[in-house]
Amino acid sequence: MKEDDVAVLALHYQNDVLHPDGKIRVGLDADSGARQRLLDNAAALLDGARAHALPIVHVRIAFRPDYADLLPNCAIFRNVARIGAVPEGQWGSAFYDGLQPLPGSVREFVVKHTRISAFYGTPLEETLRLLGARRLVVAGVATHSVVEGTVRHAADIGFSVMVAQDACASADPAVHEASLASMRLIAQTGSVAEAVRWAAAPC
Secondary structure (H helix, E strand, O other), X not given: OOHHHEEEEEEOOEHHHHOOOOOOHHHOXXXXXXXXXXXXXXXXXXXXXXXXXXXXXXXXXXXXXXXXOOOOOOHHHHHHHHHOOOEOOOHHHOEOOOOOOXXXXXXXXXXXXXXXXOOOOOOHHHHHHHHOOOEEEEEEEOHHHHHHHHHHHHHHOOOEEEEEHHHOEXXXXXXXXXXXXXXXXXXXXXXXXXXXXXXXXXX
């Protein structure tokens, strides 16, 4: 395969998830070394993808400010509405500064979703098929929710997946590690550097 057969999925690199003033943050405190490592690794992943001219799909979660489009069947969604997180058109749902799509780039796309998997009810699969992607590098927050949900969906519809594990995080490091261990049944996992090499290498 050539590089054009690979796309990068960057999941939930948004203010409410990553910023010290965000409403979710998954345990990434303002002065946390883990938070800074995540930010650095996410930036390195995007930089690596751009250096190899790989398409990037930036996936954001957002709901109407009145949450009328939120299906409250799960605790995670009920909590989003309770704390007023990721309202569409407001700061919390915007991309975190430095991890946002490049303005005007023809190789970068944005998909919005409202469930766990980034594929559910979105044009993500259609976008990836149009790009000719067969392999995906996936990273984001949180590991055990949107990342794992999206990776499992991707595997079910035929994509080969590599998870850039150090550009992912969960509030509980043990949950992060358990999710990675579970995903190794259906995907490869490795560092950002390893994921970029995997994406750039013909196979």
